[in-house]
Amino acid sequence: MKKTANGGGTVERRGKLWWVQVSLPVPVGSKAQRKRVPITGSENFTRSEAKRAGAKIAADVRAGRIVFDEKPSKGGAAPTAPIMTVRQMGEAWTSGRLYKEHGAVEGLSPRKSGYVDGITLAKHVYGVKTRGETGPAFGDLPVASVTVDDARAVMGAQRPGEQALQTRRHTYNRIRHVFDFAEFPLKLRADGSNPFGVRLRPRKVGGVDVSKDFTYWYPSEAVTVSARTEIPLARRVFYATAVATGFDVSTLPLLTWADYEPEHRTLHAVRPKVGKNVFVSGNPSWLFDMLDAWRELSEAPKADASREVLKAAPIFRAGVMGCRGGRETEALQADMHRAELPRASLYETTATTWRMRFHDLRATFETWARRAGWDQRDIDARTGHGSPEMAARYDRGARSLAELQEVPFPNLAHAIPEVRAVHQNRPRLHTPVAQSGGSATAASGEVSSPNVAILQGCEGGDLNPYANYGASTSS
Numbered sequence: 001m002k003k004t005a006n007g008g009g010t011v012e013r014r015g016k017l018w019w020v021q022v023s024l025p026v027p028v029g030s031k032a033q034r035k036r037v038p039i040t041g042s043e044n045f046t047r048s049e050a051k052r053a054g055a056k057i058a059a060d061v062r063a064g065r066i067v068f069d070e071k072p073s074k075g076g077a078a079p080t081a082p083i084m085t086v087r088q089m090g091e092a093w094t095s096g097r098l099y100k101e102h103g104a105v106e107g108l109s110p111r112k113s114g115y116v117d118g119i120t121l122a123k124h125v126y127g128v129k130t131r132g133e134t135g136p137a138f139g140d141l142p143v144a145s146v147t148v149d150d151a152r153a154v155m156g157a158q159r160p161g162e163q164a165l166q167t168r169r170h171t172y173n174r175i176r177h178v179f180d181f182a183e184f185p186l187k188l189r190a191d192g193s194n195p196f197g198v199r200l201r202p203r204k205v206g207g208v209d210v211s212k213d214f215t216y217w218y219p220s221e222a223v224t225v226s227a228r229t230e231i232p233l234a235r236r237v238f239y240a241t242a243v244a245t246g247f248d249v250s251t252l253p254l255l256t257w258a259d260y261e262p263e264h265r266t267l268h269a270v271r272p273k274v275g276k277n278v279f280v281s282g283n284p285s286w287l288f289d290m291l292d293a294w295r296e297l298s299e300a301p302k303a304d305a306s307r308e309v310l311k312a313a314p315i316f317r318a319g320v321m322g323c324r325g326g327r328e329t330e331a332l333q334a335d336m337h338r339a340e341l342p343r344a345s346l347y348e349t350t351a352t353t354w355r356m357r358f359h360d361l362r363a364t365f366e367t368w369a370r371r372a373g374w375d376q377r378d379i380d381a382r383t384g385h386g387s388p389e390m391a392a393r394y395d396r397g398a399r400s401l402a403e404l405q406e407v408p409f410p411n412l413a414h415a416i417p418e419v420r421a422v423h424q425n426r427p428r429l430h431t432p433v434a435q436s437g438g439s440a441t442a443a444s445g446e447v448s449s450p451n452v453a454i455l456q457g458c459e460g461g462d463l464n465p466y467a468n469y470g471a472s473t474s475s
Contacts, residue, residue: 011039011047011054018042020054022061040085041136053145057083060144084188086146087126087139090178094118102185107177115250117174119326124171128157143182144189151175151195160208168202214363215346215356217243219410222364225339226415233418234320235331237294239361240412241315244287245280246365246382247271249328249358253318258310260291262303267291276384290413291315293422328358368408 010021017038024033039045039053084092092098094114102108126139130153138146138154154175158168176196182188217225222243226236242252251271259268265288267280280287294300298320301309323331336346336356346356354360362383369379379385413419 011050013050014038016043018045018047018050018054020050020057022054022058024061037083040083040142041140044134056145057142060142083142083144084182084186085140086143086178089143089182089186089188090121090126090139090175091118093178093181094121098181098185106181106184108181108185120171120174121178124158124163124167125154125175128154130154143179146179146195148195148197151197151200155196155200155202158202160205164212165202165204165209172196172201212351213353215354215360216364216367217356217361218343219368219406219408221336221339221341221343221346222412223410223415224341225335226412227417228335228339229417231335231338232320232322233297233416234316235322235335236416237290237419238316238321239332239335240290240416241287242358242361243364243368244284244290244409244412245278246362246369246379247278248362251278253314253316253325255315256311257295257300257303257305257313257315258307260315262288262292271384278384279381284409284411286409286411286413289423290416290419293413293419296422297418329356332356332358332361372408 011018013019017040019036019038021034021036024035037057039050039057042050042053045053094117096110096114099108099110126137128138129135130138130141130150138150141150155168155172158171160168163171176194179189179194179196183191183194222240225231226240228236238252241247242249245252245267247255247269248271251269255267255269260266261268265282265285267287269278270276271278294315295303298317300315301313305313318325321331333347333356345353349355366379366383369382413423
């Protein structure tokens with residue numbers, strides 16, 4: 001068998017990976033140099049597949065599309081990886097490392113939405129198999145070796161009907177940015193070689209891309225879930241905080257006890273998705289009663305602890321939530337089944353509506369707030385929405401709430417038996433939150449029925465979720 005010319009793509013197996021020997025570009029007057037590098041994702045390659053991949057890498061090196069860092073001087077910094085993968089490139093961008101290393105060039109900036117950018121790429125891009133089921137994942141391909149066919153396969157995996165048009169466009173924009181920065185400032189690809197061209201930008205698909213309504217909880221459903229002690233206490237408080245604040249799932253886990261000022265009844269946060277400040281002050285008042293009780297039940301630092309201690313203490317510790325980050329919707333669906341909520345639309349995705357997702361607790365807040373007649377500026381201060389169009393997406397439920405004659409913002413602090421027990425100075429109905437699984441019991445072993453007390457404890461005095469809100473309130 002004829003051997004490939006030295007430095008032209010000769011491959012050999014080393015451990016789990018195939019390695020290729022490539023010739024480096026030779027400056028005038030310099031001695032020729034060769035380098036042997038691993039072929040990322042080649043664990044399952046045949047020799048023929050490895051030779052093709054190696055030849056492509058060798059060609060990219062000769063063309064200057066792959067550049068190796070020079071060896072540092074003695075005591076200098078370690079060189080970067082000789083071949084940067086798509087995943088490594090994306091993480092360098094979303095983490096803000098590219099901006100720190102190169103500054104504000106070619107659109108680089110501190111990533112206000114880096115958290116969401118990273119989640120989007122990890123969920124919808126890195127794992128796509130663009131070269132067959134036995135080939136490497138797209139995220140493991142060298143940036144320089146990605147072709148238009150790979151890009152087409154990535155965008156083809158973003159399916160209308162499974163993902164909203166807006167989601168598909170966000171995915172496209174983010175991965176296109178990754179390859180823009182691969183061209184400059186990193187110079188891993190030739191200028192103008194971005195494989196994610198404008199032809200791959202998702203377009204609306206007739207009959208499939210329908211603007212679906214958000215789902216939301218009726219106030220009575222929120223009361224029912226809050227009262228069910230077989231649902232972990234941490235999650236019930238988490239859900240109640242979501243519907244009272246309008247904060248999203250990227251914001252709530254980042255809240256610390258330093259963000260809550262009990263003396264001013266204020267909760268402050270920064271939405272990592274867009275970098276906006278969001279505030280809750282005063283209303284609904286039961287939110288702060290609940291947080292005060294939750295501080296005790298979760299054995300959190302006292303309110304007079306040092307600022308450093310409060311900053312280091314999340315309001316919702318990951319270890320007590322009973323579900324991994326990113327799995328909040330699955331937990332919510334399971335908890336609604338435990339609470340035996342009967343409304344079928346909470347569990348089903350149709351052509352016009354989504355099943356209930358954790359994000360829909362945010363839609364629940366906006367629906368309730370509009371039904372209660374809040375000023376849109378006060379609502380936006382909670383949600384961080386910056387446009388009337390975005391706010392309008394949440395506005396389809398207030399009239400339904402009026403038709404059902406349910407009152408928004410029932411007192412969920414009163415609905416949660418463990419929280420109610422703290423405020424009534426009775427023996428706790430629950431063990432500490434770390435053991436928040438089973439049923440809550442009082443000292444006598446009985447669980448008091450919450451129905452009357454809860455329904456009389458809604459925001460606005462003695463209102464209950466089933467009362468007529470009044471004709472004077474705008475729907």
